[in-house]
Amino acid sequence: MLEKVLTGPRTFYLWLLFLVCVIGACGLVYWQQLQQGLSITGMSRDVSWGLYISQFTYFVGVAASAVMLVLPAYFHHYKKFKRMIIFGEFMAIAAVCMCSLFILVDLGQPQRMLNVMLHPTPNSVMFYDMMVLIGYLTLNAIIGWVTLEAERLDVEPPKWIKPLIYLSIIWAFSIHTVTAFLYAGIPGRHYWLTAIMAARFLSSAFCSGPAILLLLVFIVRRLTGFEPGRDAVKTLTTIITYAMCINVFFYLLEIFTAFYSGIPGHQHPMTFLFGEHAGHVTWVSNWMWAAVIMALGSLVILIPPAWRNGPLLPFALIMLVVASWIDKGLGLLIGGFTPNMFETITDYAPTCMEISVALGVYAIGALVLSLLWKIALGVKREAGHFSD
């Protein structure tokens, strides 16, 4: 099936070339980071995790979201998702690659990375996170490849793949739960110390991941004519709407607990993120308010069925993705570390070099995704599953 990447239009290869150039340029910035250490980032003694770890967290969610296609198709025999599943699985592979790379670029001593396996530590959540991510990558690679090959040969997938698919459904929930446990099990970080963290992570993943998938599929539809199926898009949009409602609801629960209980430690991260804290206004608060507006805007379009299935859908999805990205990709980390352990404020903003390295990882993810989706599209076209 690999030969499918060898035949394509010129624009596809220009796109790949562009990605390779971006990766190369950002790779040079990473090389600088290897020389000068993480001093090139905006992180500090008080805000010791930043953009890298927050992007890792966001993309674990994107990886887990493939389950929103796999679960209805295999647990509820919803056949209409079958044509799109492979794109979800392949997006999960690209997302897990990005997660691993975001962890790698965040390490102070990346060459010692395998110490995590050399000295396995069952009391560390990081250890489990590594295992579930490797497991999820393997599962999706096997399942995606085997089912796609069966489709190409026009035969039923082998029977042994079914248990793996069921396992991958449960596994998807586990990867994001374990990632939430990285945060939710830490004493003294008020913004993270909440039992609802894993539920919030899952709900935000299950709206933002499928939203990204749909947006990308819409682009592919425009470029290649691949038709994901009207009903499939409709159902997935409904799933996204429910997940987003739950996501917003969960955040409001956090706000209630913090402010009705009146416990200062629980309020401070939120007053810091959304307004003034001890006379200090942060740049993040503009972003947080933008997220609030976009989250509500997306819900306004998504909730009425007529609008949800109309031409406004892509705008709603874009707003949803940006809002969830700000919440999880910026607010979560910054609110967790500020106010710091001394209840004072150390500002954090990513530096240009830090953003470049992150962009490089994004480009690698896009490259992996482009190649995998090219294969999938080629097989779909050959097997006649390209449109209705």
Added chain:
Amino acid sequence: MNKSRRSFLKVAGLSAFALSSGVAALSSTAQAAATMPGSSYKMGAAALKAKRWAMVIDTRAFKGPEDYQPLIDACHKAHNVPTIKGSNQNIKWFWLDKFDHAFPDDINAYQAAGIKERMFPLLCNHCTNPPCVRVCPTQATYQMHDGIVAMDYHRCIGCRFCMAGCPYGARSFNFMDPRKHLPKEMPNPTFPTRMIGVVEKCTFCAERLAVGQMPACVEAAGGRILFGDLDDPNSDVRHALAENYSIRRKPNLGTQPGVYYLI
């Protein structure tokens, strides 16, 4: 693809995997065999021993920040701690902060001025239930049998999970090469520095206890900081705690800090 060729490739792949894991297993047994027969390890004869090391700081006996400066200097000199001025990517083993920052759970707008304005020395608490040890994915930070939370800088991968985990901000990360911020002549040539990309913190001077010396800050404090075995009812620290009112930082988190402050 030809069926037999495919099965050949599968078998070949599996054999390569089995072979490489076999080699890996062999090399790890070779590591174990490297011990010289007849050799052994033991504690030094002069080493100070305790079941649970703890520190009691009599903050009443210090007049102001200048009283603490010799302690900070002694600590940072003994461990080649770099001074990185004007950066929040700096390294701190032993430092000072105000009451409201050191004990943020104990905020009181009408606190006596003597306490509100006083500076308090901060260092690693060497907790009984250390969150940093719990979260470390490589056991680069670990708890020793005498209660000291120690670090193996050789093993640290620099993931900084421990810094997120520590509720006391006691850990510093080497964002840059620490030797750039140390004088050409090392302050203490008998002690190593750290390297770029690892986390570091106070060690309760485990290397000094091993040769029968008290921690550097305790020695420099001239009796105003007590250091001893919390498990021994007759130790100095237990007497001091029995006779004085003492507090610890963020006790409600259940970490059981090993550093006590007499107020």
Added chain:
Amino acid sequence: MYNAKAVIVGAVIFAVLFSSPFWLNFGKDDYKRPDVVLPKNEKECVEPVEYMRAEHMALLNQWRDQALRNEKRVYVSSTGKEWTISLQNTCLKCHNDYANFCEKCHIANSVYPYCWTCHITPEGKK
């Protein structure tokens, strides 16, 4: 065979690249054991020289783990002699010529351990 030409050319290129270190070094001088400068005043290392030559890195790892994790900072050698465990203060006390002892052999064998980013060599800051 499909694309026989391309496959054969590819296989030849692979074989040449794969064996290139062998060809590039063919006919060059044999490996010579580097002339390390041994300590002048000390005759005896912690263990016999053959063992130290082959296993010093493993021994140092054991020293590190025993000293840091088990608080056992004294090594009793196979001859019964006691040594304080310290790369910087025990090993380097006798082996004080870093450039002509450690480094010389490491370079000759293309190994680049990073001991000295933390441990201070007798010459001071390296």
